[in-house]
Amino acid sequence: MAVVKAALGITDTSEDVALALHITRASAAIATACNRVLVSELVEESLRSNGGASFMLERYPVCSITSVSEAGAALTGDDYEVDADAGIITRLRSDKASGWASGRAVIRYRAGYSLAAMPPDLVQATIVAVAQYRSAAARDPLLRSESTGDVESLEWQIATGGLPGAVLDLIASHRKPAGC
Structure with missing residues (x-):
């Protein structure tokens, strides 16, 4: 104000x-x-893979990733990369883009702008x-x-x-x- x-x-x-x-x-x-x-909030998305290497998240910019799971298995930060401004998360294997496994991926993240960063x-x-x-x-x-x-x-x-x-x-x- x-x-x-x-x-x-x-x-x-x-x-x-x-x-x-x-x-x-x-x-x-x-x-x-x-x-x-536009304002920052915690989000959880469940996405189904069509074999592509990337998902476009519903919210952006991405501030942080809390957790990512693929077909029920937890992934580490080395298993994906995020284009924070675009809200795109890409699956990595051996540091190369690779398709997401069949099934459901669950991504928990914080996205949006804080008032100070608007x-x-x-x-x-x-x-x-x-x-x-x-x-x-x-x-x-x-x-x-x-x-x-x-x-x-x-x-x-x-x-x-x-x-x-x-x-x-x-x-x-x-x-x-x-x-x-």
């Missing part, structure tokens, strides 16, 4: 409750738009979204323009989603394509 408050020039605690709600809402909307969980563009996207939510709370959120003169003219925005274009641009490189 301190980063958001500093970015928005808020120096007191009068908006802390509202900001906490806005941050939660923005974080959830960004994760949904990215089609992935990429700057995701932090900025959250700040932009919170600023929008905060501003919208003080006015009609769909009012796009208003003219004053001989004839009053009001224009309302037609909402196309929960996040502004600037936020979508900031998170574009973190989006996971649907079906992956």
